[in-house]
Amino acid sequence: MLRSPDLVGKSQDSLREAFGKSLILLAEDYPSLVVLDADVAGGTGVHHxxxxxxxxxxxxxxxxxxxxxxxxxxxxxxLIPIVTTFAVxxxxxxxxxxxxxAYSxxxxKLVGSHCGLDVGPDGGSAQCLEDIAAFRAIPNMSVIVPASPIEINQATRFIIEHKGPIYMRSGRSPLEECLDNSYKFEFGKGKYLSRGSDLTIISCGVCTGRSIQVVKDLKELDINVELINMSTIKPIDQKIIIESAKRTSKVVTVEDHSIIGGLGSAVAEVLSEYHPTPLKRIGVKDTFGESGEPDELACKYGIDQVSIKNTIINWLKNETKG
Amino acid sequence: MTKSVKSNVNYIRSLIVSSIYHAGSGHPGGCLSCVDIVDYLYRYHMSYSFLDCDNVSRDRFIMSKGHCVPTIYAVFCDMEYISLSELKTLRKINSRLQGHSHRVAFPQVEVSTGSLAQGFSFAIGESLGLKLQGYSNNVYAMIGDGELQEGQIWEGAMFAAHHNLGNLCTIVDYNKMQSDDLNENIIKLEPLQNKWESFGWNVFNIDGHNPNQIREVFSAAMSKENQKPSVVIAHTIKGKGVSYMESIPSWHGSVKLTEEDCRKALKDLECTDNEIEVLMSA
Structure with missing residues (x-):
């Protein structure tokens, strides 16, 4: 039953499903691992x-x-408790x-499913758009937002091995795998997914897959983008942010989260303090979500592939005028 | 200083009062009501070593009503685990004697507190963790009566009974008062025994200042055949031992004791003149 190929997170799995499968593989290696659930095991992936x-x-x-x-x-x-429920x-x-x-x-390990507009039909009450901001603000807490099944498989092992409080986001919708098999998750490190000198995009979670497509779209317009997958929001990788900003002089952040307090804010904190650089934060603009399919919501609230691309193009025009 | 022949618990009460006096703030009422039980558990009942405080197979005492952690500090001082001069650093900067316990600053306090009911659930988690790993040790959690108004208490009460945590004993320090007034004028708690019974707990009622009843109840509550968690409803007197504090809610705190307040309290607690000077001195 264990270690069957079915129990490995793969393309078209949601992040919660990939996370739940990873736990099965890790449970044998870590006998102290226990999982706590609040009657939502089917929704968080821990039913496995x-x-x-x-x-x-x-x-x-x-x-x-x-x-x-x-x-x-x-x-x-x-024991090593993994606490799972909806992020809200x-x-x-x-x-x-x-x-x-955290104080203690x-x-x-806290793993929140049902994050961002990606939740879909359950509506605005269930779509957690504040979790990164909230947990990032607490001392001693680390915050991880994996982008794909491959990444959450690796991040799940990491959170078990790491000693200390961590919040990790999973996700509800099926995801196309966007990272190579050779991808290596590293705690506290951003990872370049493409290199370029015109613009830096920093993304996390479900927005990384979309950003990969945006990079291709912009390439056709002769805009060469440096894309960084920032799967650790805290501690944030200051070095890669500054290094890339120095190269491109323009930074865009993309996240399925409020633009207040999340990835965009974390990047803004680094840039404004150490290397002031024009920055555009793409995310949910200080509003709640609503019912709808995840792709419809992403489109309406401006975080789907087309909206991200258009927002960037318009911003670049204004920046150039400026 | 040499301990006098009077009862230990009154000396511990003197330590509590003087530490709160030196701190300039604190919650004397609830600290004084729970002394007898805390002292008994640490001194006579629990399998516990101050110096071996991270031994997994130890009994644990969780002061969930964390504003009463000065009682633990005073017991530790009386047992000579900490000095009187350190006791006087309560609530002061750079002291490990935080106003509400902090397990990182001072691991022997077991739990971090300052938000009611969390210690209770923490104790439940320890009980379950010990049980799952086959340890036979017990966990004792002291909660306040006002604390029972927190919804988390009843979440935990259901959980502990559901998971058959016979290794958990909760003590309600039932002094009938909370910060602003009597419980019954804030949100009434009665019928308290029925509440716990209906949640699936073994319930014991004792006079929380009677040494014989205290001794007997813990051996009865923690019999090895126990499948249910136990709760000891300890009927106590807020501000016990200090005449002007007894049963007056305003001494719940956080209050500032004047020098006169402190001297009068130490007199009530049968301190000698010499003891009073030592406890009052900076």
Missing amino acids: FRKNFPDRFIQCGIAEQNMISVAAGMAETG FLLRAYEQVRLSV QMNV
Whole structure:
């Protein structure tokens, strides 16, 4: 049953599904690993773990605040708890994350599914557009936003091996694999996916696949883009941001998250302090989402491939005029 | 200083009052009501070593009503794990004696607190973690009565009963008062015993200042055949031992004790003149 090829995250898997499959493979290597769920195992991908490791699957019921502090207590006894629920429900227990986990430096891993407009039909209440901002603000917390099944497979191993509190975003919609098999996730490092001298795009999560397509579109217009997949938002890779900004002098960030507090803000903090550079943040503009299919929502709110491309072209025109 | 022959717990109460006096702020009422139980657990009951505080197979005491952590500091001081001069650094900069416990600054306090009910759930997590890994140790969690108004308490109460955490004993320091007023004037808690029973817990009621009842209840509550978690509802007196504080909600805190307040409290607690001078001195 274990290590069957079906249980490896692959193209067309959602990030939550790839994450759930990765856990099965890792559970054998890490006997201290336990998974906590708040009655949404089918929605977060951990139903695979529940089926294969029922004794290490802790059902907490629909009670997220207790779940987070329980996870911290379990970590105190040497276990490695992975806490899973929808990202918005982790926000419900934000203060428990702050005190029981981060302030206490407990080795608890939070994995939020249902992030961004990618959630789709469940609507604005479930589409978490503030999680990166919220968890990034807490001391001792690291924040990871993988871009594809290949990356989340590797990041899942990392969060288990790493000692300390981490928040990782997964995702709901099926994703085309956008990274090569040779791709290596490195904590705290951005990765160049293309090189160019006209413009830097920094993206994360589901927006990286879209940005790869945008790079191709812009290439046809003779705009050579340097694309960085920034899968660790905290600690942010200052070096690669500054290095690329020096080369291109123009930076665009793209994320399925509010433009307040997320990747765009993290990049802005680095650039404004160390290498002031014109910056365009593409993301959800301080508003909630609504019901609809993920691709329809991305289009309406300006974070699909076409909108990203058009926003960049218009911005470049204005920048050139300036 | 040499300990006098009077009861240990009154001396510990003196340490609490003087540490809060030196701090310039703190919550004396609830610290004084829970002393007898905290002292008993650390001194006589738990399998616990201050110096071996990261041993997984230890009993754990979790002070979930974290504003009462000065009681733990005072017990540690009385047991000579920390000095009197360190006790007087409570709430001061660069001290490990944080106003609410911080397990990173001072691992022996076990848990970080300052937001009610989280310690309770933390204790539940420890109980489950120990049980899953086959350890036979117990976890003791002290919660306040006002703390019972937090929804997280009842999330945890359901969870602990569902997972049959017989290695968990919760103590409610039932002094009937919270920050602003009597519980019953804020949000009433009764019928408290029925609430816990209906959540699937073994329930014990004791006088939380009676040494015999304290001793007996923990051996009864933690019998090895226990499948259910236990709760000890300890009926206590807020501000116990200090005449002008007893049963007056305003001494919940956070209050500033004047020199006069502190001297009067130490007198009430049967300190000698010499002890009073040592406890009052900076």
